Structures are given as C-alpha cells and as structure tokens.
Amino acid sequence: MRSGATLASKTASGTAGIESAAPAVALRGRAVTDAEAGRPLLDVRGVTMQYKTQAHLITATYRVSFSVLQGDRFVVVGPSGCGKSTLLKAVGGYLTPTEGEIRLKGERIAKPGPDRIMVFQEFDQLLPWMTVFENVVFPLKTTGTLRGKAADERAMHYIEKVKLTDFAHSYPHTLSGGMKQRVAIARGMAMEPDILLMDEPFAALDALTRTRMQDELLSLWDETRFTVLFVTHSIPEAIKLGSRILLLSPHPGQVKAEINSVPRGKENSNEAAALGREIHDMLFADQIEEIPNASGG
Amino acid sequence: MLQAVERPNIYCETLGPDQFGIIEKPLTLAERIYNKVWLRKIAILVVLALGWEIYGRWLDNPLLVPPFSEAMRALITDIGNGTIPRRALSSLEVLLVGFATGTVLAGLLTVFAISSRIGTDFLDTMTAMFNPLPAIALLPLALIWFGLGAGSLVFVLVHSVMWAVSLNMLAGFRGVSTTARMVGRNYNLSGLRFVARILIPAAFPSILAGLKIGWAFAWRTLIAAELVFGVSSGQGGLGWYIFESKNQLNIPEVFAGLLTIILIGLAVENVVFRFIEARTVQRWGMQT
Numbered sequence: 001m002r003s004g005a006t007l008a009s010k011t012a013s014g015t016a017g018i019e020s021a022a023p024a025v026a027l028r029g030r031a032v033t034d035a036e037a038g039r040p041l042l043d044v045r046g047v048t049m050q051y052k053t054q055a056h057l058i059t060a061t062y063r064v065s066f067s068v069l070q071g072d073r074f075v076v077v078g079p080s081g082c083g084k085s086t087l088l089k090a091v092g093g094y095l096t097p098t099e100g101e102i103r104l105k106g107e108r109i110a111k112p113g114p115d116r117i118m119v120f121q122e123f124d125q126l127l128p129w130m131t132v133f134e135n136v137v138f139p140l141k142t143t144g145t146l147r148g149k150a151a152d153e154r155a156m157h158y159i160e161k162v163k164l165t166d167f168a169h170s171y172p173h174t175l176s177g178g179m180k181q182r183v184a185i186a187r188g189m190a191m192e193p194d195i196l197l198m199d200e201p202f203a204a205l206d207a208l209t210r211t212r213m214q215d216e217l218l219s220l221w222d223e224t225r226f227t228v229l230f231v232t233h234s235i236p237e238a239i240k241l242g243s244r245i246l247l248l249s250p251h252p253g254q255v256k257a258e259i260n261s262v263p264r265g266k267e268n269s270n271e272a273a274a275l276g277r278e279i280h281d282m283l284f285a286d287q288i289e290e291i292p293n294a295s296g297g
Numbered sequence: 298m299l300q301a302v303e304r305p306n307i308y309c310e311t312l313g314p315d316q317f318g319i320i321e322k323p324l325t326l327a328e329r330i331y332n333k334v335w336l337r338k339i340a341i342l343v344v345l346a347l348g349w350e351i352y353g354r355w356l357d358n359p360l361l362v363p364p365f366s367e368a369m370r371a372l373i374t375d376i377g378n379g380t381i382p383r384r385a386l387s388s389l390e391v392l393l394v395g396f397a398t399g400t401v402l403a404g405l406l407t408v409f410a411i412s413s414r415i416g417t418d419f420l421d422t423m424t425a426m427f428n429p430l431p432a433i434a435l436l437p438l439a440l441i442w443f444g445l446g447a448g449s450l451v452f453v454l455v456h457s458v459m460w461a462v463s464l465n466m467l468a469g470f471r472g473v474s475t476t477a478r479m480v481g482r483n484y485n486l487s488g489l490r491f492v493a494r495i496l497i498p499a500a501f502p503s504i505l506a507g508l509k510i511g512w513a514f515a516w517r518t519l520i521a522a523e524l525v526f527g528v529s530s531g532q533g534g535l536g537w538y539i540f541e542s543k544n545q546l547n548i549p550e551v552f553a554g555l556l557t558i559i560l561i562g563l564a565v566e567n568v569v570f571r572f573i574e575a576r577t578v579q580r581w582g583m584q585t
Contacts, residue, residue, distance in 0.1 A: 117483060118483055120476050122476040127477065127499070128583055129583075171581055
C-alpha cells in the first residue's frame with residue numbers, strides 16, 4: 001500500500017516532466033527515417049522495474065515506453081541511477097518488469113535467449129578458458145544456430161570484421177581491453193540476433209580506444225545494419241552512436257524525451273553541440289528537482 | 298614574491314629504435330643458473346642430504362638415525378627387488394579408488410548445493426561437522442562396518458577427500474562472476490549444461506586447489522590407516538611396509554619407506570598437478 005502511494009505521487013511529477021518534453025518529441029518526430037515506416041521490432045510498454053535490497057524496495061524505472069525499429073541505433077542515455085542498465089537487463093530477459101511488458105517481434109520476453117545478445121561493460125564476459133575463436137563459435141554451436149564448418153566460417157567472418165584474425169587463437173587474457181570488447185561484439189554479431197543489447201560496452205576503455213571503438217561500431221553498422229539498443233551515460237557518445245536517443249531522468253528513471261540524433265558524421269558540428277546542450281539541460285534540470293525526492297524515498 | 302617567468306615552448310627530436318646501441322643485454326651464466334627454480338631447489342635438497350649424512354655418521358647409531366647413504370642403499374635395494382614398487386602400487390590403487398569416489402561424490406554434493414537453498418545448508422552443515430574430524434578417527438567404525446580390507450580404507454579416504462573438495466568447489470562456484478553467468482544464460486544454457494560449460498571451467502582454479510588439498514589429505518590418511526592395520530589386508534601398502542620394517546628393526550628400510558612417500562607426493566604435485574595447471578588455469582590466465 002505504502003509503495004503504491006509513493007508511486008502515485010511520483011506519477012504526478014512524472015507526467016509533468018513528460019508534458020514539458022512532449023513538444024520536442026513532436027517537433028523532431030517529423031524528421032522521420034525510412035525505417036520508421038515498419039512496425040516496431042522491440043516494443044517496451046509502460047515498464048516499471050523494481051528490485052529489493054536488504055532494507056528497501058527500489059523503483060529503478062517508472063512506466064517507461066519506447067519502441068525500437070529494425071535497423072535502429074537506439075541509445076538510452078541518462079545519469080547513473082536512472083535504471084537504464086536495469087531496463088536493458090529486462091529486455092535481455094534477466095529481470096521481469098513489475099508492471100508493463102516488453103515484446104520482441106510481438107512475442108513477450110520472458111527469459112534470456114539468443115535472439116537478444118548482450119554485450120557487457122565487463123571484460124570478463126569473454127570466457128577465459130576459450131580462445132577468441134572458440135568464444136565466438138561457442139554460442140553458435142551451443143544454441144544450435146549453426147553446426148560444424150558453417151559455424152566456424154561464420155565465426156571467422158566476424159572475427160575478420162573486427163580485425164582480430166591474427167589473434168583468433170589467442171586466449172582473452174593476452175588481449176587489451178579494446179580487443180576484448182571487439183571480441184565480445186564479434187561474438188554478439190556472429191549470432192545475428194534480432195537485436196544487440198550493449199550495456200556501456202566502452203565505458204571501461206581509455207578515451208582514445210573508446211573513440212576508435214565508436215568509429216568501428218559505426219562502420220560495422222554501415223556494413224550490416226544490425227539493430228542495436230545501446231545504454232550509456234555519456235551524452236557525446238549517445239549523439240555520435242545513436243540514430244534515436246531516449247533520455248531518462250534519474251531516481252526513478254522516467255522518459256524525459258525521445259529524440260532523433262544528428263545525421264551520421266556530424267557529431268562534431270554545431271548542430272550536435274546544440275543537441276548536446278539541450279540534452280544536458282534536460283538532464284541537469286531534472287537532477288535538481290529529483291534530489292530531495294530521492295533522499296525522501 | 299614569486300614572479301611568473303616566461304618560458305619558451307620546447308620541442309625535442311627523439312631517436313628512432315634503430316639508432317640505439319644495446320637495449321637488451323644477456324645475463325651472465327651464473328645469473329642464468331641462479332634463476333632456475335629447480336636448480337635452487339635441488340641445491341637445498343643436496344644440503345639437507347649432506348646434513349643428514351654427517352649427523353648420521355657422527356651419531357653412529359643406525360637404529361636411531363642411519364646415515365642418508367644407508368637409507369638410499371635400502372631404498373635402491375628394495376626398489377630393485379620389487380618390494381617397494383609392489384607396496385607403493387598397492388597403496389596407490391586404494392588411494393585412486395578413494396580419491397576418485399570422493400571427488401565424484403563432492404561434485405554431486407556441490408551441484409546439489411548450488412541448485413537449492415536446502416542443498417547449500419546441507420553442505421554447509423556437513424562440511425562444518427566433518428571437515429574438522431580427522432578421517433583416521435573413523436577407522437575403528439569403518440573396520441566394524443566394512444571389515445579389514447580395502448573397503449574400510451576407501452571409506453576413510455572418501456571421508457578425507459570429499460569435504461575438502463566440496464568446500465573448494467562450492468567456493469569456486471559462488472565466485473563465478475555475474476557477467477559469466479549472464480553470458481551462459483544468454484545462450485540458453487541451463488541445468489547440468491550450465492554447470493558443465495560455464496560453472497566448472499570458471500571455477501576451475503578453486504576446484505584444482507581443492508583436488509590438491511584432497512590428494513594430500515587422502516595420501517596422509519591412507520598411510521596412517523595402513524600403519525594401524527594392514528596385517529590382514531594381504532599385500533599391504535607402504536604404511537604396512539614401514540610398520541613391518543620397524544618391527545624387524547630395519548631402520549634404513551623405514552627411512553626408505555618414508556622417502557618413497559615423499560617422492561610420490563612430490564611427483565604428483567610437480568608432475569601431475571603442475572601439468573594440469575599449465576594446460577588449464579595458467580594457459581587461460583586465471584592463475585600466474
């Protein structure tokens with residue numbers, strides 16, 4: 001009962017936030033991409049995520065809705081504590097929403113599956129007892145996606161794509177952080193999932209490697225046009241990588257805005273800088289009004 | 298008063314890698330020899346053997362401490378006439394049966410423990426009770442239950458191996474990172490396939506440590522048990538060989554038996570386990 005009451009009070013402040021952001025959605029929504037004609041690949045409807053710690057029931061996101069279309073580079077951006085990782089884990093099937101539902105190609109997501117491959121931030125996502133090649137081939141074979149030679153060829157193809165052919169038979173501990181993340185991306189892409197879920201995959205890399213990895217991800221996307229749902233707390237990264245950006249407010253995460261990013265290759269333009277400032281202002285304004293709220297709950 | 302000094306920008310030319318003289322210089326022969334771990338260890342062994350030899354000769358009482366050379370002579374004679382290899386083989390046979398059974402049971406117990414909360418509680422309680430209990434203390438009971446013979450020995454061996462191995466396995470499974478678990482679940486792995494493909498390899502350093510401890514426990518327990526009885530178990534193992542030699546006051550043979558136990562222990566540690574480590578956890582970079 002008590003948690004219901006808190007939720008209701010948060011609804012009031014939440015709707016106010018959405019209303020203020022609504023004109024931005026309408027305005028930018030007209031500049032549609034060709035992909036927008038199709039039906040959504042991933043449909044997230046009114047998802048509230050809650051989890052329990054030892055002493056508290058914490059609402060991570062509140063009634064978040066968005067849909068991802070085929071070929072989207074959909075980026076969820078928000079400050080830490082906005083529940084964006086929790087949301088991604090729900091799409092991955094690791095967590096179940098307390099309210100609302102998530103559908104992939106019309107099917108309700110109930111558990112993890114190889115149609116949604118996660119790429120994590122942590123380097124230990126690569127299985128250390130397997131070489132790069134074995135790591136990439138492993139999901140193909142265990143899920144029965146491909147067998148024998150076909151699996152080997154597909155794995156090598158994607159290892160080549162991330163430019164690691166020379167390291168195919170090295171063990172992960174001999175690779176640098178950036179190379180490990182490239183293996184993880186190759187492993188995800190080799191499965192050719194409906195959607196690739198990336199949870200701040202470049203956050204643990206140094207700035208130079210990070211920029212290079214962003215460029216490589218974009219050129220991979222140019223080649224294969226995979227659908228990706230990308231979570232980050234970096235506004236420049238969101239603008240550079242995303243075709244569509246979802247802004248979440250902190251504590252609990254609520255949709256602040258859903259906007260189109262600048263066109264490809266214009267991440268250093270004035271337009272991008274203006275968009276960055278706009279996003280920053282929206283998130284920053286939010287933090288000020290949310291802080292007392294968070295400490296109260 | 299500090300004054301701001303105007304400093305010019307400084308630009309330097311750096312040398313290319315081919316413009317240097319010697320970047321790497323080989324170490325001297327003595328340094329290289331000293332860097333070999335096995336050479337240093339052999340040197341220690343030689344010093345110890347020398348000390349033993351000198352003390353034994355000085356004491357001049359072969360019934361208390363025969364010199365090293367006497368023990369070696371007894372060892373070589375009994376290896377030559379096949380006594381020690383036969384006894385060692387008989388010990389190892391029982392040991393392997395006990396060790397393998399204990400490890401398999403530990404594996405089953407641990408899988409049960411991670412798959413349910415009551416299983417975890419069961420394993421926690423059992424290890425808390427039985428791990429501190431010396432296996433040899435169960436020997437009198439084992440003798441009543443299984444009679445004089447290999448059955449009793451295997452029973453105490455299983456007891457000595459199982460708890461140590463399952464404790465380490467459980468700790469290893471618990472230590473597997475959330476990311477690795479999520480990766481496994483992402484590929485639809487569950488149940489025993491998840492255990493076999495993700496948990497066991499990821500926890501392998503701990504499992505291997507458990508196996509090493511289990512092996513040492515089993516080896517000690519076996520020799521101790523053989524010292525207690527062995528009379529009626531027909532062939533008899535190394536423990537019985539030591540006991541027998543002592544009764545006949547063949548003290549060099551007693552030392553030969555002890556040396557054999559040490560040698561087998563060293564061989565298993567440095568050959569078998571080292572080999573497994575080099576092929577697994579070291580190659581995977583999970584242990585240096």
